[in-house]
Amino acid sequence: MTRTARSDRLHEVVRRFASGDGDHSFGEIALEIAHFQREFSPGFARLCASRGGSPSRVDEIPGVPCDAFRLTRVAVHPEAEDRLRFYTSGTTSGARGMHAMRVTETYQALALKFGRAALLSNERAHHVVALAPLLDDPPTSSLGHMMAMFMVDFEQRGHAQVRTGDRWLIGDQGVDLDGLQKAAERAQQLRETLLVLATSFALVGLLDALDGGTLPLPTGSIVMQTGGFKGKTREIEPAELRTTLARAFGISEAQIVSEYGMTELTSQLYEATVPGSALSRERSGSPGIYAEPPWLRVIPVDPTTLEPVPSGDVGIARIIDLGNVDSAIAIQTQDRVRRVEGGVVLLGRAAGAPPRGCSLAIEEFLASKPQ
């Protein structure tokens, strides 16, 4: 079987697994994808060889460090087959990583399935807006692309117009407070709820623009927040941000749900807090606990040995994402996590090696690296 045929089959297997009617277990699929990537990705083959060869258990699959996405192409297929390329925002350094996708249907199926489970509380149609800049064409931000998918799918209006300024409420002047107000009023008139998709720093920008005022959302509305602050705004502790947002929007704190995603992943994790959502019925819904979809597993590992830590201990997250058929089945992040009942708790990014005098730090180097 050719590489493409094997990849297509694996995508099909993953989508069937996600829909609940597959014949294979998570572990079987993860290992099959790992073996496929080992065969067609020389980089992953070398990484496996450094661990003694072919992994035979899920927790033996080595994670590809996120830095690899910033320094080289992480894909089993050639560039000509890319259908989408998502770029990282660069965090504290200037270097941007790229996640190439040959098959977009899997991304769509997985993101929508778990997004619906986490964000939709009933069958009512939502009006969806994003506190984000207007989506590029073609999209280069995985988050923006996901937001656009949610707009089309969750509203169930057929071919809804997505690339319109009244949906993307960050402009040159910052947060479009007026636009959000209008969207809230319109949803109210139509007796719909509003789903506001936003980054944490956009929400802080919104609070600053409100300057202590309020912007009530229709009953049952949901705010999805994601990402860190990336030095773009002042930082607010998650609990304080949640409380302040709930007050500003006139909704309960449970209706503010955090998402964890990365450009390097296909899938996302969510807090299971939204009242009435499928996810909240399945998992414990405490704020700060991120539920994994069935096709993704977080393994906390020791930051120095990269071996799994005992259950309940803090480690850095290695994420096995079955959606990453053509890139890296396992991603090694620097995010500190602990497994708890119902999911994982995020504890912030592991501190890099502290600067010792004048020796150049890696982040500084990446920031200065020519693109």
Add this chain to the structure above:
Amino acid sequence: MTDFDFEARRARLDPLFESARSLADGTSERGRNARQRLAASSGLSAEGVEFALQRCLEIAPNEREIAALIRSTPIARVAHVLLAGNVFVAAHRAIAIALAASSEVRVRASRREPEMAELLLAGAPNSFQVVHELSPLAGDRLWAYGSDETMADVATTLASGVAMHAHGSGFGVALLDDLRSESDLERLLAGLAEDIALFDQRGCLSPRVLLVNAAQSAVKTVARALADELEKLEERVPRGRLPPEELSEIAKYRDTAHFLGDVFEAGAGFVSVGDAGSWLLPPTGRNIHVLPSAEPIAALASYGPLLTCCAFAGEPARRQALGRTAPGARVCRFGEMQRPPFDGPVDRRDA
């Protein structure tokens, strides 16, 4: 500068040099005590401390270099020194520059490595003061060493009229511009291994990248040979203890490097090999990234402001071209990266 001024400035340096000489003597009580204290504060192995003292502490700078140091140092009412914590011998040069600038020198040591300044002072009492805080006033000069972040922080707190000489973050590179005979290559790589291993690579002069003007296959051979040299050296000079954060950085680098190309174990560290243009800056702890480059000098242009030191092996004319590409960096031979002439600061970025 009159001869009298010069002699007065020169005379201030002698007690410091004498103090350094007595520290370097491992047979004396003072020398033995220094070794224990420096091993505890620096995290280097006992052999690493000895290696650094023997190879990098300038105990007999020549008069030509000293004269250059004095002539290139501006006079100050009071000279203040903020030391970095990664290379303990650097205190010696930093204090010498300050003494060349002023008869009144105040030194603030790094919290990470507070010993060397105290040890030098003990051997040269009253030459300078070790203080907990620096408060320079208008007309004073401050020589500051550390990360760019520290330099920026310090700059914002300075009173107006204080001249600051900032030596911030940087790194060293090595350029093998023509592949020599096997014996030459072995000698060059043995020297480079020492440059890497000194201070467990924590200095801003430490090489982190080696560019080789050769085909990929030859580059791989060079990388393997360098890994062998590092391994051999580690038998004599073991790597010191590294904190978990540094070990974590190394684990991340190692796996990233495996994804990018070949990786050779080099004692406790690693030598990684990339394709042309695949720059990767390994973390400190005796790790280096090796990559081919048909135009290694041009390849450095983008990193010029960050370069402190370039070891070079190749034609003299090419060496001059390298100096023009990275004017802030010292250009030296392999094995001499950690021993710049005692004629001023270790790099030229403040010139």
